[in-house]
Amino acid sequence: MNxxxxxxxxxxxxxxxxxxxxxxxxxxxxxxDVSVQEVALISESEYAAxxxxxxxxxxxxxxxxxxxxxxESAPEVSQPAETKPSPSTPETPPPTAPEPKPVTPEAVTxxxxxxxxxxxxxxxxxxxxxxxxxxxPDIPDRKPTPRPVPRIADQVVTAPEPQPEISxxxxxxxxxxxxxxxxxEEKVEEAAPQETTTEIVTEAEKPSxxxxxxxxxxxPANLAAQxxxxxxxxxxxxxxxxxxxxxxxxxxxxxxxxxEAAAAAAAALAAESVGSPAAxxxxxxxxxxxxxxxxxxxxxxxxxxxxxxxxxxxRTVITxxxxxxxxxxxxxxxxxxxxxxxxxxxxxxxxxxVARRAIxxxxxxxxxxxxxxxxxxxxxxxxFDPEQMRFK
Amino acid sequence: xxRLTAFACAAVAAxxxxxxxxxxxxxxxxLKLDITRGVIEPLPLALPDFVAETPxxxxxxxxxxxxxxxxxxxxxxxxxxxxxxxISQVTNFGAAVQYADWKAINAQGLVTGAVSMDSAGNLSVKxxxxxxxxxxPLGSGLQLGGSTTSWRRIAHKVADVVYSxxxxxxxxxxxxxxxxSQTGPKNDRKKRLGVMDYDGAGLQYLTDDHYIVFxxxxxxxxxxxxxxxxxxxxxxIMMLDVGTVTRTRLPVPAESVTFxxxxxxDGRSIxxxxxxxxxxxxxxxxxxxxxxxxxxNTPAIETAPSFSPDGTQxxxxxxxxxxxxxxxxxxxxxxxxxxxSGIGRYGTxxxxxxxxxxxxxxxxxxxxxxxxxxxxxxxERLLTASxxxxxxxxxxxxxxxxxxxxxxxxxxxxxLYTVDISGRNLKRVPTTxxxxxxxxxxxxx
Numbered sequence: 106m107n108x109x110x111x112x113x114x115x116x117x118x119x120x121x122x123x124x125x126x127x128x129x130x131x132x133x134x135x136x137x138d139v140s141v142q143e144v145a146l147i148s149e150s151e152y153a154a155x156x157x158x159x160x161x162x163x164x165x166x167x168x169x170x171x172x173x174x175x176x177e178s179a180p181e182v183s184q185p186a187e188t189k190p191s192p193s194t195p196e197t198p199p200p201t202a203p204e205p206k207p208v209t210p211e212a213v214t215x216x217x218x219x220x221x222x223x224x225x226x227x228x229x230x231x232x233x234x235x236x237x238x239x240x241x242p243d244i245p246d247r248k249p250t251p252r253p254v255p256r257i258a259d260q261v262v263t264a265p266e267p268q269p270e271i272s273x274x275x276x277x278x279x280x281x282x283x284x285x286x287x288x289x290e291e292k293v294e295e296a297a298p299q300e301t302t303t304e305i306v307t308e309a310e311k312p313s314x315x316x317x318x319x320x321x322x323x324x325p326a327n328l329a330a331q332x333x334x335x336x337x338x339x340x341x342x343x344x345x346x347x348x349x350x351x352x353x354x355x356x357x358x359x360x361x362x363x364x365e366a367a368a369a370a371a372a373a374l375a376a377e378s379v380g381s382p383a384a385x386x387x388x389x390x391x392x393x394x395x396x397x398x399x400x401x402x403x404x405x406x407x408x409x410x411x412x413x414x415x416x417x418x419x420r421t422v423i424t425x426x427x428x429x430x431x432x433x434x435x436x437x438x439x440x441x442x443x444x445x446x447x448x449x450x451x452x453x454x455x456x457x458x459v460a461r462r463a464i465x466x467x468x469x470x471x472x473x474x475x476x477x478x479x480x481x482x483x484x485x486x487x488x489f490d491p492e493q494m495r496f497k
Numbered sequence: 498x499x500r501l502t503a504f505a506c507a508a509v510a511a512x513x514x515x516x517x518x519x520x521x522x523x524x525x526x527x528l529k530l531d532i533t534r535g536v537i538e539p540l541p542l543a544l545p546d547f548v549a550e551t552p553x554x555x556x557x558x559x560x561x562x563x564x565x566x567x568x569x570x571x572x573x574x575x576x577x578x579x580x581x582x583x584i585s586q587v588t589n590f591g592a593a594v595q596y597a598d599w600k601a602i603n604a605q606g607l608v609t610g611a612v613s614m615d616s617a618g619n620l621s622v623k624x625x626x627x628x629x630x631x632x633x634p635l636g637s638g639l640q641l642g643g644s645t646t647s648w649r650r651i652a653h654k655v656a657d658v659v660y661s662x663x664x665x666x667x668x669x670x671x672x673x674x675x676x677x678s679q680t681g682p683k684n685d686r687k688k689r690l691g692v693m694d695y696d697g698a699g700l701q702y703l704t705d706d707h708y709i710v711f712x713x714x715x716x717x718x719x720x721x722x723x724x725x726x727x728x729x730x731x732x733x734i735m736m737l738d739v740g741t742v743t744r745t746r747l748p749v750p751a752e753s754v755t756f757x758x759x760x761x762x763d764g765r766s767i768x769x770x771x772x773x774x775x776x777x778x779x780x781x782x783x784x785x786x787x788x789x790x791x792x793x794n795t796p797a798i799e800t801a802p803s804f805s806p807d808g809t810q811x812x813x814x815x816x817x818x819x820x821x822x823x824x825x826x827x828x829x830x831x832x833x834x835x836x837x838s839g840i841g842r843y844g845t846x847x848x849x850x851x852x853x854x855x856x857x858x859x860x861x862x863x864x865x866x867x868x869x870x871x872x873x874x875x876x877e878r879l880l881t882a883s884x885x886x887x888x889x890x891x892x893x894x895x896x897x898x899x900x901x902x903x904x905x906x907x908x909x910x911x912x913l914y915t916v917d918i919s920g921r922n923l924k925r926v927p928t929t930x931x932x933x934x935x936x937x938x939x940x941x942x
Contacts, residue, residue: 389525392525393528398528398530401528401530402530402531402532405530405532406532406534406535406536407536408536409532409534409535409536410535410536410537410538410540411535411536411537412536412537412538412539412540412574413539413540413574413575413663413664414664414665415664415665415666415896416666416851416853416895416896416918417665417666418664418665418666426527437631437632451665451666452665454665455664455665455666456665458628458631458635458665460532461630461631462605462628462630462631463535465630465631466605466630469600480525481525481528482528483527484526484527484528485527485528485529485530486527486528486529486530487529487530487531487532488529488530488531488532489532489535490531490532490533491533491535492533493533493534494533494534494535494537
C-alpha cells in the first residue's frame with residue numbers, strides 16, 4: 106500500500122510537472138509561430154511571393170536532405186529492425202544464431218546479459234504470471250514516446266518510422282529508459298518484448314484451462330509426477346503439490362495458479378517448439394471406450410470378406426498396421442503386414458490383400474472414431490484371425 | 498515474497514514441464530484390434546469384354562470374355578458386375594485404369610484384356626488383373642497364344658490366372674473330367690467313358706457302350722486313364738491312352754477280379770483291389786515291370802485305395818471292424834490305422850491334392866453324404882446330403898469336389914455335381930446325358 110501511495114504520489118507530481126512544464130513548452134511554440142507570421146507582415150506582396158517561392162524550395166530541399174540520411178542510416182536501422190522479428194519468431198530453435206548476425210557487437214552483448222534475448226523466451230512467462238495488468242500499461246507507455254516523434258516531423262513521414270524502430274533496438278531503448286525515471290525502466294523492461302501480447306492471450310485462456318483441469322488430473326499421473334520430480338530437483342516442495350487439493354487455501358490458490366501457469370507455459374512452449382506440427386500434438390485425451398473400439402471393429406468386419414480367401418489364407422492369422430488420417434480415413438499406402446502365423450507366405454499375402462481391401466473399402470468415408478482421441482487411433486494394428494470363419 | 502516464491506516455482510515448473518512437454522504429447526501407441534468375424538460373400542468383379550484389336554478377333558474376344566466370366570462366377574467366390582453399371586468403358590487395353598470409376602460401382606477386382614488374330618489365324622490374348630481398392634495391378638500382365646480351336650482353353654487359362662491372383666490359390670478351370678456317361682432306362686443303362694472340360698464343354702467319348710465300364714481315374718499327367726471294364730466278362734482293369742484312345746488290360750491273372758485302380762503320384766505304379774475267392778485285398782503293381790505287391794492281407798474287404806500326394810501313404814476303406822471305415826497305411830503296406838470314427842459307413846476315400854483333407858462318401862440313416870475330414874480323422878464335415886451321393890473327386894486345386902448324385906425312383910438319373918469344400922456353391926455340371934464316376938484331371942499343360 107505504501108509503495109502504491111508513493112507511486113501514485115510520484116505519478117501525480119510528475120503529471121503535474123509535465124502539465125506545467127509541457128504547457129509552458131507548448132504555449133511558447135504556438136505564439137512563436139504567430140510571432141513569425143507577424144514578422145512577415147513587413148512586406149505583403151514580397152512576403153506572399155517569398156512565401157510561395159520559399160515553401161517550394163524548402164520542401165524540395167528538405168525532402169532530399171531527409172531522404173539522404175535515411176538511406177544512409179537505413180541499412181543500419183533496417184538490419185536490426187529486421188533481425189528483431191526474426192529472432193523473436195524462431196526463438197526456440199536457434200536463439201543465439203540469429204542474434205549475432207543481425208545485431209552488431211553492441212547488440213550481441215547486451216541481449217545476452219541483460220534482457221533483450223531472455224525476454225523473448227523467459228520473460229514471457231514471467232510477465233504473464235506476475236502482473237498481467239502491469240504489462241498492459243507498459244505497452245502504451247512506449248507508444249506515446251514514439252508518437253510525439255512523428256509530430257515533430259510533420260511532413261517527413263519516413264523519418265519518424267525508423268526512429269521508433271531504432272528505439273526498439275535493445276541498446277538504444279535501454280539507454281533511453283535508463284536515463285528516464287526508475288518507474289519507466291521497469292516498465293520498459295517488461296514492455297520491451299511486445300510478444301507479451303501472445304502471453305496475454307494464453308492467460309486469457311487460463312480460465313479454459315481451469316475448466317479443463319479435471320482432464321489433466323484424471324488422465325496423466327505423469328504430469329504430477331514429472332512436475333513433482335522437477336520441482337523436487339529445484340528443492341521447492343510446494344509447487345510439487347499444485348495438483349493436490351487438500352492444502353491451505355492460500356497455498357492452494359498459489360499452487361493451482363502455479364500449476365496452471367506451468368501447464369499453460371508448457372503448452373505454449375510445446376506449441377512454439379513444435380511450430381508447424383502443433384496440430385498432431387493435441388492432447389492425448391482418454392483412451393477409446395469399449396463401444397468406440399467395438400464400433401471400429403465392426404466397421405472393419407463388415408468389409409472383411411473372407412469368401413474368396415484361399416484355404417491357406419484361412420489358416421493364417423495376420424497383423425496389419427495402418428496409419429490413419431484425422432478424418433478417420435486410412436492412409437492407403439501405410440497399410441503394411443506386420444506379422445503372420447499359421448500359414449504360408451502365399452497365404453499371408455492373400456490374407457493381407459483381403460485385409461487391406463477391407464480397411465480401404467470400409468474406411469473410404471472414414472471410420473467412426475472420435476477426433477478428440479485421434480492420438481489413440483492415429484496408428485492402428487489389426488489382427489485378422491479367420492479361425493471363426495473357417496469351414497465348419 | 499509469497500508472490501515471488503510462487504512466481505519462481507511457477508517458472509521452474511513451467512520450464513520443467515516445458516522440457517517434458519513432449520511427454521504430454523507422447524504417442525500412446527497403436528490402437529490394437531482383433532478382427533475375428535467377417536463376411537462371406539462373392540467378391541464383386543468387373544469383367545468388361547476383352548478388346549478386339551483386330552476385326553477378326555471380335556467374336557473370339559466376346560466368347561473368351563464370356564467363358565472367363567462363367568469360370569469365375571461359377572466358383573461362387575465372385576460376382577460379376579453387370580456391364581450396364583460400368584462408368585468407365587475399356588476400349589483400349591493400354592489405357593490407364595480409372596480406379597475411381599470402378600470403386601464407385603464397388604468393383605473390387607477388374608480384369609481387362611485384348612484379343613487379336615494374326616493372318617495365320619492364331620489368337621493372341623493379353624490381360625491384366627487389378628485390385629481396384631489398392632489401385633494396383635495384381636501381378637504383371639500376361640499374354641497367351643493359340644489356334645482358334647483352342648480359344649476355350651485360352652479362356653480357361655486366363656480365368657485360372659485371375660482366380661489365382663485374387664484368391665491366392667491355384668485355379669482348376671483348364672482341366673478335364675473323365676466320367677461314365679449313362680444313357681437308357683435305369684434297368685438297362687448303357688455306359689461308356691466320356692471326357693470333357695470341367696464345365697461340360699468339349700465332350701468326347703473314349704469307349705463305346707457295348708460293355709459296362711466304371712470308376713475311371715486319370716493319370717497324374719492326364720494322358721492315361723485307368724478304368725474297370727466288363728469287357729472280358731469279369732471286372733478287369735484297363736488302361737487307356739487318351740491321345741490315341743487305345744486301351745490295354747492290366748497284366749493280372751485272368752481269373753482274378755480287379756477293380757478300383759488308381760495311379761501313384763509319380764505315375765509309375767498302380768494300386769488296386771483284387772478279389773480272390775471271397776477275399777478282397779489291396780495290391781500294388783509297378784507298371785514298367787508288372788511286379789505285384791500285396792499290401793493288405795485280411796479276411797475283410799479292402800478297396801478304394803488312394804495315394805497321398807507325396808506317395809508315402811494310402812487311404813482305403815475296409816470292413817475289418819465290421820462296418821465300412823477309412824484306414825491309412827504306408828504305401829508299401831503295413832499297419833493300418835483307422836481314421837473314421839463317426840456313426841455310419843465310410844467309403845471311397847480320396848486324398849486331396851494338397852494333402853490336407855480326405856474326401857469320402859458316408860452313408861448314415863438312409864442318406865448319403867459327401868464329406869471331408871483331416872488326415873487324422875478330425876474335423877469331419879459333411880458337405881452334401883441326398884438320396885445317393887458318392888464317388889468324390891478333387892479338383893486340381895483341392896478346393897472343389899465333383900461327385901455323382903443319383904435321384905430316387907425308377908426314373909432316377911445320375912448326374913455330376915460340384916461343391917466347394919466349404920459346403921457352398923453346390924451346382925450341377927452340365928452334361929448331355931446321365932453321368933457318374935467323375936475323375937478330375939490335373940491342370941492341363
